[in-house]
Amino acid sequence: xxxxxxxxxxxxxxxxxxxxxxxxxxxxxxxxxxxxxxxxxxxxxxxxxxxxxxxxxxxxxxxxxxxxxxxxxxxxxxxxxxxxxxxxxxxxxxxxxxxxxxxxxxxxxxxxxxxxx
Numbered sequence: 001x002x003x004x005x006x007x008x009x010x011x012x013x014x015x016x017x018x019x020x021x022x023x024x025x026x027x028x029x030x031x032x033x034x035x036x037x038x039x040x041x042x043x044x045x046x047x048x049x050x051x052x053x054x055x056x057x058x059x060x061x062x063x064x065x066x067x068x069x070x071x072x073x074x075x076x077x078x079x080x081x082x083x084x085x086x087x088x089x090x091x092x093x094x095x096x097x098x099x100x101x102x103x104x105x106x107x108x109x110x111x112x113x114x115x116x117x
Contacts, residue, residue, distance in 0.1 A: 016078070016090035016101035024077050024104035025112055033075040036068070037107075038089040043081060047114045049107065057085045060092050069093075075100045082106040 019027075027033045028051070035052040037044050044054045055068045057080070069076055076098060080086040083105035090103040107114065 015094045016103050018087075019077075019102045019104050021104050021110060021112075024079070024102065027075065027077060027102065033077050033102075034069060036076050036078045036089070038078060038080050038085050039107075045116065047107070047116055049079065049110065050113055050115045050117075052079075055089075057089050057092075060089055060096075062096055065093060065096055065098070069098065072097045073099050076102065078103045079110070080106050082108050 028035060028049075035049055037048050037052040037054050038057045038060070039048075039054075040056050041054060044052075048054070053068055055064060076093065078086045078090045078093070078101060080089070083103075086103045086105060090101045093101050
């Protein structure tokens with residue numbers, strides 16, 4: 001079962017890592033990480049983390065991920081509204097071969113700046 005779980009959910013050595021929002025903010029402040037919002041466009045437009053790029057969960061594919069993320073070793077910080085879609089998206093990206101994925105939950109509990117620009 002563990003092997004199947006790893007295959008389905010991207011857990012294990014090639015999977016994503018879950019981090020705290022504080023750790024995500026440190027990584028953002030350090031620069032170089034892509035912040036990925038996997039909510040729907042209307043949710044993104046109502047408020048998102050500054051600099052975040054929108055890639056809705058339902059649109060994630062090899063092609064869409066490559067166009068937004070680029071290299072498979074890029075550092076990607078993934079979030080959504082509450083943390084459910086971001087976990088799914090992080091697992092999907094891991095299955096697509098991305099190796100530096102960090103999931104940090106939802107914007108509902110994000111204690112830092114949010115923008116509508």
